[in-house]
Amino acid sequence: MEDPLPLHSCHVQKSCMIINRSYIFVHGTALLALLYYRVSSLLEIILAESRELPYFVSYLLVFASELVLSFLWFLSISYRWRPVSRSVFPERLPEDQKLPAIDVFICTADPEKEPTVEVMNTVISAMALDYPPDKLHVYLSDDGGSPVTLGALREAWKFARFWLPFCTKYGIKTRCPEAYFSKDDDCDGSLSRSSSIEFIDDKKEIEKQYAVFKERVLRIQENTSTASKDHPPSIELIKDADDDRANQAEMPLLVYVSREKRPSHPHHFKAGALNVLLRVSSMLSNSPYMLILDCDMYCNDSSSARQAMCFHLDKTISPKLAYVQFPQKFHNISSEDIYDSQLRLCFSHMWYGADGLKGPTFTGTCFYMKRMALYGTSQLQKDANLAQLQKVFGPSNDFIISIYQKNHTNGREFFSTVLKEVDLLASCSYEKDTEWGEEACILV
Numbered sequence: 556m557e558d559p560l561p562l563h564s565c566h567v568q569k570s571c572m573i574i575n576r577s578y579i580f581v582h583g584t585a586l587l588a589l590l591y592y593r594v595s596s597l598l599e600i601i602l603a604e605s606r607e608l609p610y611f612v613s614y615l616l617v618f619a620s621e622l623v624l625s626f627l628w629f630l631s632i633s634y635r636w637r638p639v640s641r642s643v644f645p646e647r648l649p650e651d652q653k654l655p656a657i658d659v660f661i662c663t664a665d666p667e668k669e670p671t672v673e674v675m676n677t678v679i680s681a682m683a684l685d686y687p688p689d690k691l692h693v694y695l696s697d698d699g700g701s702p703v704t705l706g707a708l709r710e711a712w713k714f715a716r717f718w719l720p721f722c723t724k725y726g727i728k729t730r731c732p733e734a735y736f737s738k739d740d741d742c743d744g745s746l747s748r749s750s751s752i753e754f755i756d757d758k759k760e761i762e763k764q765y766a767v768f769k770e771r772v773l774r775i776q777e778n779t780s781t782a783s784k785d786h787p788p789s790i791e792l793i794k795d796a797d798d799d800r801a802n803q804a805e806m807p808l809l810v811y812v813s814r815e816k817r818p819s820h821p822h823h824f825k826a827g828a829l830n831v832l833l834r835v836s837s838m839l840s841n842s843p844y845m846l847i848l849d850c851d852m853y854c855n856d857s858s859s860a861r862q863a864m865c866f867h868l869d870k871t872i873s874p875k876l877a878y879v880q881f882p883q884k885f886h887n888i889s890s891e892d893i894y895d896s897q898l899r900l901c902f903s904h905m906w907y908g909a910d911g912l913k914g915p916t917f918t919g920t921c922f923y924m925k926r927m928a929l930y931g932t933s934q935l936q937k938d939a940n941l942a943q944l945q946k947v948f949g950p951s952n953d954f955i956i957s958i959y960q961k962n963h964t965n966g967r968e969f970f971s972t973v974l975k976e977v978d979l980l981a982s983c984s985y986e987k988d989t990e991w992g993e994e995a996c997i998l999v
């Protein structure tokens with residue numbers, strides 16, 4: 556059988572590489588000449604009979620600082636040595652039923668510091684990714700255990716019921732509602748022009764729904780108490796009031812997860828929250844890939860999941876690939892951004908160089924991760940017994956089974972049957988005396 560067509564291609568940016576290497580050669584030669592000059596002058600000073608101590612010390616300090624700067628420059632060569640760019644071919648991906656499932660992990664901690672409407676926009680944009688809904692599972696971790704976040708998430712689900720079909724019907728590109736409605740043009744969406752009158756009516760209607768959604772979230776914020784550092788685990792499957800399963804099948808799974816927090820136990824901030832999501836999701840969906848997002852991010856390209864799969868499913872690189880990192884784009888930054896808080900240098904330049912050597916740097920958000928890469932199972936002996944596995948992964952046998960099972964499930968059907976196990980996996984003492992945080996974990 557013929558090899559399938561590659562899902563992605565990688566090109567070395569040749570002209571850029573030639574310019575970079577010429578520059579490295581010129582700069583490197585100048586540096587070597589400078590170092591030669593410094594060393595020989597230093598020897599002259601040492602050998603001279605009338606040596607002035609202050610002059611000698613200051614010369615030494617200047618030389619030391621030049622050595623440090625030269626070393627830093629030397630390290631930066633790696634970003635210029637072999638820049639590459641990659642193209643993806645999502646049209647070559649297998650058909651929807653054969654695509655692997657994805658769990659989306661979103662972390663939030665405090666509704667007073669992280670505006671709830673924005674957090675919900677992140678959730679909605681993830682639910683609206685262009686990916687089969689039965690293969691998409693969105694988990695919101697709420698470290699504050701706040702009724703505000705839970706109430707708002709229920710409202711987000713209700714709004715998503717209108718928003719998702721609207722995006723699909725008109726091929727909307729910007730699937731974060733706040734970003735979509737704050738744009739002036741009506742041209743987002745491949746089908747918006749062809750059926751313009753219907754589109755304008757539908758857009759007005761969905762805009763009204765969005766205003767209602769925001770209003771309800773603001774009302775929830777007025778009436779309920781906020782974040783706490785001392786609360787039991789609480790996991791809820793978000794669904795319609797009538798729980799009509801057939802109807803809900805068109806929606807991704809949406810789960811609220813608030814892990815147990817006690818002042819006496821370390822919670823390891825975002826990394827701790829992600830590790831809980833890793834365990835809890837293994838009981839409900841166990842998807843082989845995960846998208847990790849901070850609560851102030853949104854998916855600005857709905858095709859990102861399919862693009863990521865072009866790398867994860869490409870047999871030429873997938874065995875060695877742990878994550879696909881997307882760049883972060885920053886908004887609301889001062890127009891006088893003199894320190895480049897947008898990190899443009901990183902995303903538009905350094906990553907291409909890093910990718911040409913070993914792969915781009917991990918930024919802690921906006922990446923599609925392979926679940927198995929986090930469990931560290933390759934380090935384990937093949938014939939490890941249950942006691943050894945519990946030492947690594949903790950006391951839950953169901954969780955250990957899920958690691959080796961590898962098949963994806965849809966927790967909507969059996970949520971109530973795994974609730975007890977899920978509570979154990981989200982408890983604050985679960986990782987005690989295990990290798991979580993060392994061998995099996997997310998560290999961000």
Ligand SMILES: O=c1ccn([C@@H]2O[C@H](COP(=O)(O)OP(=O)(O)O[C@H]3O[C@H](CO)[C@@H](O)[C@H](O)[C@H]3O)[C@@H](O)[C@H]2O)c(=O)[nH]1
Nearest residue numbers: 662663664665698824825828848849850851918919920999
């Ligand atoms: O106890 C905590 C603390 C934070 N978070 C969440 O973690 C994310 C990042 O926290 P934030 O305070 O916004 O940190 P930043 O400095 O903005 O984070 C940047 O830098 C971190 C590493 O330093 C990365 O992990 C982040 O992805 C990156 O956006 C947010 O969604 C928080 O809600 C939790 O879930 N629990």
Ligand SMILES: [Mn+2]
Nearest residue numbers: 849850851852
């Ligand atoms: Mn942040």
